[in-house]
Amino acid sequence: MNSTVTFYITRHGETLLNYLHKAQGWADSPLTERGIQAASQLGQQLKNVQFSSAFSSDTSRALQTGKTILTAQGQNELQVITDKRLREWCLGCWEAENNTTFISSMMNELQIQNDFSELNFRLQEVHEVIYKSDITGMVEPFHMITDRLESFLKDTADNLIHLNNPNVLIVTHAFAIKTLLYLFSKEMLRKKPKIKNVDIITIKWDGKSFSILP
Template sequence: MNSTVTFYVTRHGETLLNHLHKAQGWSDSPLTERGIQAATQLGLQLKNVQFSAAFSSDTSRALQTGKTILTAQGQNELQVITDKRLREWCLGRWEAENNNKFISSMMNELQIKNDFSELNSRLLEVHEIIYKSDTSGMVEPFQMIMDRLESFLKETGDNLIHLNNPNVLIVTHAFAIKTLMYLFSKEMLRKKPKIKNVDIISIKWDGKSFSILT
């Protein structure tokens, strides 16, 4: 029987900037009490899952979420390894902008009327607006974001696939998770227009290809 690696990919818990309705890409802020409680709850939900490894992006919010999940889940001895390939998109001039203003700007630019799921299904165009308007020089091309996320999953999957059907915890960010959907299951972008704090998806790697479990 061939082994498969299951990645449990979640978004971090609510942060201070989330609470203040600010867009948050490479800018970072700590978890709120509500964010800690939600991460704890997710850990309790995952208590029957035995993780072989745990990873987060190199932001404090993702690392804190990962540690909180594992503590509640009963595997607090497992180290959360940070990897910058799991970072969120850099949002350029929209970093820490009012979230409603950010979303309405994107919808206006793409001439979308009140349909958030359409905004999601046009992910590539959303990125293009952010990329073209960037004055910081820090916004990555979309291909670079896809490449770093996929290379992380492939490298990690290949390193662990010799184990007996290992499970891996990954804490990342909303646009990063949408990018994984774009890569492996585009139809999910319309089905799941919003990635909320501590939302979780499962991705399987069989050594050849990825599939997202719904």
């Protein structure tokens, strides 16, 4: 009987910059009290899931969320391993920009009339706007982001597939999760336009391909 690997992929809890309605990519900020409580509640919801491993991006907000989830979930002995392949998009000169300004600028640039789900669906074009406007030299090309996320999932799945249907906790970021939806189920970008703090998606690896579970 073939084993599968199930990834429980969540966005970090609310941060200071989230609270201030600022765009946040490679810029980091600490979790708010509300962010910590939400991560703890998610951990309690996942009490019946036995994780064989846990990973987060190398930001403090993702690592703290992962540790908080595991403590509330009852597996605080499990180490959260950081991996920079799980990082958010670098937003370049848009880092810490007011969210409303950021979103309206993207919509204007792509000539979208106030339709957030359409903005989401055109994810690669959004990235292109960010990439072309970058003055920092830090924004990665889109293919580098997709490559690092896919390589992380494939490497992790290959390392765990020999176990008996293992479950993996991953704490990452909104644009990173949208990129995974773009790769494996693009239509979901219309159905789930906003990835809120501690939203969770589930991806299964069957040894051949990834699929997003409903």
